[in-house]
Amino acid sequence: MTHILAIDQGTTSTRAILFDADMMPVATAQEEFPQVFPQSGWVEHDPSDLWSTTAATCRAAIEKAGLRATDVTAIGITNQRETTLIWDRATGQPIHNAIVWQDRRTADICRDLADHADMVSAVTGLLLDPYFSATKVKWILDHVDGARDRARTGELAFGTVDTWLIWNLTGGASHVTDATNACRTMLYDIHAGAWSQAICELLDIPMALLPTVHDCAADFGITRPDLFGRPIPILGVAGDQQAATLGQACFKPGMVKSTYGTGCFALLNTGDTPVASTSRLLTTIAYQLDGKPTYALEGSIFIAGAVVQWLRDGLKMIREAKETQPLAENSDLDQPVILVPAFTGLGAPYWNADCRGAIYGLSRNSGPEELARAALESVGYQTRDLLDAMRADWAGQAGDASLRVDGGMSASDYAMQFLADIIDAPVDRPRVLETTALGAAWLAGQRAGLYPDQAGFAARWALDRTFAPAMAPADRARKYHQWTRAVRATLTYAGAD
Structure with a gap:
């Protein structure tokens, strides 16, 4: 097992890139998917597109490289941040389209909460803006019949795109995220390293919705055996911009x-x-x-x-x-x-x-x-x-x-x-422009013991x-x-x- 599979799930396309033991890309597969624009300033994705293009590009990259799943040491994931999904834990079916980070429909919610902007900024480091996940979560719970009650009873799960992909990759076994994605939700206390109960209460978001937060290099779960021919551990996750910082x-x-x-x-x-x-x-x-x-x-x-x-x-x-x-x-x-x-x-x-x-x-x-x-x-x-x-x-x-x-x-x-x-x-x-995917690959590879530490990686830039x-x-x-x-x-x- 000498390769790392990096999933780079972006706003307009999904890519899978295989990196060899020297951290060089050897095969890439990419698929675009449609954007959904219900109204001016609204941007959505069909969640099934995010998942289907991920599964397809992973298989295509492995095949293009002439490898098998047994050659893949681990998976690293990087993703568009802030994009918001909520789904049924029992069926895995989303209750609404994914609301994309670009979406501005919650501008009125942010204006109504303006008196709390300083508190939100002090806790999360973010500005009170529609860009982030928190008001998108509130909007879905406000507009889908029965969603908030079902969230309170633990029937629903929230996630950014990394969480949604991990859920599907592991067959629903892992409801997790990493600190870099959590900190972009406007629900996470970046000083305490935990979800903020105060902000969840402010937005009436049940904390039972939220995933477990891990380091960027951690054990996020193992893929379903039927997906690629054998279970592959997911060992690295970072939001796209943080992954590029690492790369x-x-x-x-x-x-x-x-x-x-x-x-x-x-x-x-x-x-x-x-x-x-x-x-x-x-x-x-x-x-x-x-x-x-x-x-x-x-x-x-x-x-x-x-x-x-x-x-x-x-x-x-x-x-x-x-x-x-x-x-x-x-x-x-x-x-x-x-x-x-x-x-x-x-x-x-x-x-x-x-x-x-x-x-x-x-x-x-x-x-x-x-x-x-x-x-x-x-x-x-x-x-x-x-x-x-x-x-x-x-x-x-x-x-x-x-x-x-x-x-x-x-x-x-x-x-x-x-x-x-x-x-x-x-x-x-x-020289390597695929720095976002490289960052995710490095996280998984160094966790698996295949890639060097920070100093060794920096020396190869x-x-x-x-x-x-x-x-x-x-x-x-x-x-x-x-x-x-x-x-x-x-x-x-x-x-x-």
Whole structure:
């Protein structure tokens, strides 16, 4: 048994990646699944899609690698965070579609609870926002007949996506999660390391719903024998952004990584100290090993790679994401088009659930080239917003000057060069871009004794390319000023000013 199977369950697709004993990917299988948009600002998944694509891609990756289940030492899981499911413990059937992290339907609930925002933040490190699981759980219990009573009697189970997958992988034997997923629910006390009874009572969420919380590297259960041909232990779990932090070997305080998937998420390792943000960032658990949490400051952007999907699926402007780079390179630089991709609201550091997307600076000559450039550059601008906020919160502390990047959009040289230019710092792209899956694989592999410890893993991190800032300071200042003006105008239109 010399391989680790990593499950990477994301917002628009599920992937399974097999890593060998040297932590190199040897086979990948991926399946997309449909998104469900019942109303403006609402985003759902069919829970059966999450499970069926997971089972199918795992089998496909093993087959593609020419391996058998007996060659797989363990499974690691990483997943989209905050997405919320509730199901019947007896039948395993969900009582509602999964409500996705992007969903904004609980904005009114958050406004009604505004008087409790400080308490929620002090306990969980999070802002009172629809982004997190807690108000989604409340919404399901409020809107599904009899759900709250059934939850009180222990008939129902809540879980983020990792919990749902583990439940199905183990045939209902394990109702568990890890600390990094638990801390994103807005129900978990990151200081006490336990579910918060006070917040559960505030939202009328029965604690009988909640899973058991483990370290990121732990015994999460064993797969059903019929799934892959033999039982395989599940030994590692981390939410996608925390898994990417691990995969980027950001083990030292001050190290920063930014992942560009559907959204964009930057994490700054703050060590064993939870830093309370004054810049509307999140205080979260980066990872937890041997019962000891390591904390981070996180900035979350709702729309990053999803803006390219919008160009493809919404505007039908491109067929593949890679087409954006030549379009952007051929754009008219004298047209300062700014796209604020607030399709489901604005995340950190603005946290406005009511904003929607806006484009500024259009002229009669604006076309696909200018829109592609604006889409790619919007990710750089939003990242600078996050890093500026982190610098304010981390003032006086030593930190890395460079930013480690990963995720699908990090493959775009144009986007990464603009990112380096606008943040005025080097951007380091690793040789292995599958850092999220690698982080989950490392957790399971080191738990199984196949992979090295933190120091050994960090020594193997390999650089592909550094993007050095090359933009003139005056141009950088002018461009970022245009961005901040566009964001202020968007907030004003949404009634925030």
